[in-house]
Amino acid sequence: MLEALRKIVQEVNSAPDLESVLRVIVRRVQRAVRTDVCSIYLLDPATQRFILKATQGLNKKSVGQASLSRSEGIVGLVGERAEPINLEDASKHQAYSYIQETGEEKFHAFLGVPIIHHRELLGVLVVQQEAIRRFDETEEAFMVTMSAQLAGVIAHAEATGSIGKLDDVKNKGKTDRKFEGVSGCVGVAIGQAVVMTPLADLNGVPDRQAKDIELEKEKFQNALASVRKDIKKVARSLSKRLRSEERELFDVYLRMLDDNALAGEVVAQIENGNWAQGALRKVVEEHVRQFSLMEDPYLRERASDIRDLGRRILTWLQSSAPSLAEIDFPENAILVADELTPAMLGEVPTDKLVGLLSVNGSGNSHAAILARSMGIPTVMGAVDLPYTRIEGMQIILDGFSGRVFVNPSDDLLQCYQDIIDEERQVNADLEGLKELPAETKDGYRMPLWVNTGLVTDVARSLDRGAEGIGLYRTEIPFMIRDFFPSEQDQTETYRRQLEAFAPRPVTMRTLDVGGDKPLPYFPIEEENPFLGWRGIRITLDHPEIFLVQIRAMLRAAEGLDNLRIMLPMVTSVHEVDEAKSLISQAVSELREEGVKVVQPQIGVMVEVPAAVYQVRRFARRVDFISVGSNDLTQYLLAVDRNNPRVANLYMSYHPAVLRALQFIVQEAHKEEVTVSICGEMAADPGGAVLLMAMGYDMLSMNATNLPRVKYTIRHVTIEQASGLLSTILSMDDADKIHLLIRDTLKKWGLGQFTRPTIPD
Structure with a gap:
């Protein structure tokens, strides 16, 4: 049975389309189980009927014609119960419904198993036999295993079924073919697909x-x-x-x-x-x-x-x-890749780029975070998209809902163009906020900083009125090179950031690679990289890398004195003490060399549960605390933020996450240490209101969202924010919390910052 399963899966994976997939399944399963009939009924989402899509043993003419409602027949019962039904004589069962055109009246034994993909019922896989007998446990187990194995293949084949060659699609006309992903950066893009080819893949x-x-x-x-x-x-x-x-x-x-x-x-x-x-x-x-x-x-x-x-x-x-960088991009290019990387985003001509689309990854991956800093509508995790076959096609990319439409109709294009026009108007209305403070209607001041990493972030951040940099991702210059940058190279890169923002503070995170941020010239092979060698663990194990980077930061800050150094992924005070010792060593060395170095402020990132419960101990050793809410959410909820299969479980407004965020700021303030947050939650207007109410001293976000957050803060009172937070902390359902935040923003007249009405 195991060998039969392997062969079936192998043959199914190489089948060119959905019809071929289904024909292979019924033919091979019928042979493997040694039964008279094998059939597949797929649920039609439009009619909500089970339609016979393939059969080996029943009347071939009934394929595509025979159907049952969701509540009809034993097939309907299998779907309703979402479990196998094994009968020695199906005709005796009260749910039995005879479909005349199939010719199934002579078959008695029946075994049906549901085909379920990500909680969604796709159909029912059925075997039948003339004999009156019950299929044994081995046969039933094989069928359940087969259904589970093939559910993803069928879902993928069904999703990609209408995408053919570009010429074929043009001849057939508009398709409005929809693919589901997750939002990486909100917004809508209409453009032409440019597919990136991975090396040697x-x-x-x-x-x-x-x-x-x-x-x-x-x-x-x-x-x-x-x-x-x-x-x-x-x-x-x-x-x-x-x-x-x-x-x-x-x-x-x-x-x-x-x-x-x-x-x-x-x-x-x-x-x-x-x-x-x-x-x-x-x-x-x-x-x-x-x-x-x-x-x-x-x-x-x-x-x-x-x-x-x-x-x-x-x-x-x-x-x-x-x-x-040499590719001739169309004027409205949507970059499509199997997996977007920070290196790609650093090389693409952004003046021609209107959208980003990644088959793998999630809305919280590092590439998506960078896309948000660039303000480019992005969809991640569109795992069923046949991306190798859409080169040159027109695409609608819906960064609000995470949907992608290939070869859209004129009506759909107009609908989304209206949304683009509305978004432009909202952004135009925010342009006058640059010189105004983020201050509530009752006088509460909330400093807004930015997260940066790309060269283009600097001008964009200043243009939007950023008051400082809460997170400069120093790993980006490392990622777009073929080798470790020298001390001089790093000094020049860091100087540009520090000079541009002086005298405003610039918080530079020490090299944070590993997890979803590998270096091509420093490969790290691990079973579970997010629980492995990353962040401060790598740089403390390689002091030669750490010291060169610290020296470069200190040299770059000479005469400006606006540098703050932040340590990522700390889990113990020992790591903090060791890192501070190395920083002191670098300060002493440079002073001996004649560089006028001022001791910078040193802080830590709280992004793992272990750090949450040591905040006061860290606060006694450092000058500031910064919360990395993206990783903290991932670790608290045990959800890989790069995995689109569990993207729906990653919830910034989960009660456990909100409680942890409130606990951190309370503990740090007991030691009179400032606390900022540089995760994506701060970039959401609703999240910013909650964090302000919790008492965070600074909010750091992508430059694109800063005007929206500023506008929101200027149109609420701290009393309103505190009242909303109090209500939410008493709730125990993340979806209901998210709904309450959205409805409250609308009630406060801030509905333009919630998701727009999207056509279904």
């Missing part, structure tokens, strides 16, 4: 119309020649150490590259209009699929050889491709 190569077919063929032939040369070189160097049968593998590789084999098929695909990389992917995928389905283990393993060969050719093709 065939699965991520998009289909793209070749601009010059002869040039694409030439690129491919050059890549082939390079790969042939590489293989021959490796074969020669290993010839004395390999047996003759092992040396023959290299000959097999070379034969695959012949014009009559794999190479010839790629050329044919290029001549059909696909660019070289897309043609290569298509041919390799088909060969891999064919080899993977073979019964012979030796031949089946050849699929990995094909895949390896494809990666080698792709690497050479990509080496001659233009860099991200």
Whole structure:
């Protein structure tokens, strides 16, 4: 059964569309269970009826025709109960409903299992047999396992079913095809998809119309020649150490590259209009699929050889491709990637970028946080989006709801264009706030700082009236390089931030890599990176990296004296003491070298539960406390903020998170130490009101949202904010808390800062 399951899943994964997926399932399951019938009924969201979509054993003409309501028949009962139903004679059951056109009257034994994906009922998988008998436990277990394994595949195939080649979609007209993700940055974008190809990853190569077919063929032939040369070189160097049968593998590789084999098929695909990389992917995928389905283990393993060969050719093709900065972006580009990275965002020409779309990641990933600082509408975690097939298509990106529409209709385009126009008007109304303080109607002053990291953040932050930098992400300059930046390089980078904001304070977080922020030249392989080697743990283990960075910060602040140094991911006072000792060492060294260094303020980030309960101990050792609410929420709720599968469980307004935030500020103030917050909660107008009521001394946020938060604070009283906080702290449901905040903002006349009405 396990081997049968493996083969079915393997074959299903390589099926090109939903119909093929369903046909494979019913055929293979019927054979594996040795039963007379296997059928799949899928629930149609529009009609709320179970429709027979594929069958092996029933009348083929009934496929697409036979249907049952959600409450009809045993199929409906399986869906209603969301559990298997195993009957030795289905016709005797009170829920039995006979569908004449299927020809199922002669079948008695019935076993149906629900197909459920992320709590959503997709359909029912059914096996039937003429004999009157009950399917045994092994068969039932196999069916349940099969349903669970295939639910995601079916959901993905169903979601991508209407997306074909660009030419096909153009011919068919507008589709309004919708894909669900999560919001990364609010706002709406309408533009053209530009798909980024991951390095040496065939699965991520998009289909793209070749601009010059002869040039694409030439690129491919050059890549082939390079790969042939590489293989021959490796074969020669290993010839004395390999047996003759092992040396023959290299000959097999070379034969695959012949014009009559794999190479010839790629050329044919290029001549059909696909660019070289897309043609290569298509041919390799088909060969891999064919080899993977073979019964012979030796031949089946050849699929990995094909895949390896494809990666080698792709690497050479990509080496001659233009860099991200050299790509000719359309004027309204929506950057699409399997996974957005901070390095990508640092290279893209932002003047042509209107939106960002990532298949993986979540609304709280580091890339999404940077997108918010850039003010670019972003959707993350659109896991069902067939992103390799949408190059050049028109897209609506809805950063409010996390939806993406491919090839939208004119009516939908107009609807979203109206929302864009409304947003522009709101932003225009906020432009006059720059010189005004964030002060409530009853005189309570709330300093608003910004989070920065990209070079473009500085001008944007000053333009919006930022009073300081609460978080400068020093890892960004590290991420967009191929090696660790020198002390001088870092000094020049930090000086630009400090000079631009002087005399206003600039809080520089020491290198915070690991987790979702890897360095390409300093790889960290871990089972669970968020609970691993990251933040202060890395820099204390590498004092040579830490000291160079601290020296650069101190040198950059010479004569400005507006530097604050912040330590990330601290969990113990020992880490704080050790870091302070190294900072003192750097101060002493520079003074000996003649640099006029002023001892900077030192603070810690509270972003893990262990730090929450040591706030007073930290406060006795440092000058300020800053809360990183993004990571703190993640760790308190045990929710990976990069995982779109559990994105709905990441709740900034969870009662436990709110209680922790209030406890931190209360404990720090007992030691008369200031407390700021630099997580994304501060950038939400409703969240800012609550944090102000809790007593936070500064709020730090992305520059894009700063005017909205300032406007909100200027239109409420501290008494109103405190009353709302008091009510919310008595509540125990995050969704109800979020709803109350939204309704309260509307009641206060601040409804423009809540989510706009979006077409369903």
